[in-house]
Amino acid sequence: MVAAVQITGTHTRDLVLPVPGMPPIPATGKRVSLPEEHITFTFKGDTLASLTSDNVPGGGIPGLLAQIGVPM
Numbered sequence: 001m002v003a004a005v006q007i008t009g010t011h012t013r014d015l016v017l018p019v020p021g022m023p024p025i026p027a028t029g030k031r032v033s034l035p036e037e038h039i040t041f042t043f044k045g046d047t048l049a050s051l052t053s054d055n056v057p058g059g060g061i062p063g064l065l066a067q068i069g070v071p072m
Helices: 060-068
Strands: 002-005 008-010 031-033 037-044 047-053
Touching: 031 060
Parallel strands: none
Antiparallel strands: 002 037, 008 031, 037 047
16 A cells, blocks of 8 residues: 655644654744655555655655754
């Protein structure tokens, strides 16, 4: 299964990312609009076996951090 996803929103709460050693990022109030990414889901029966996504310039965690003004 393939899906197209585009994340938009406003950073209004602490952002806790699954990045070792990175502390929570306090809310900035900044709007975020990441580029569209395609995600591929693979299932084995009713269980999610894998999930992969495009590597889109300006997307993912690096794109999110750049838009709220936090260095990687």
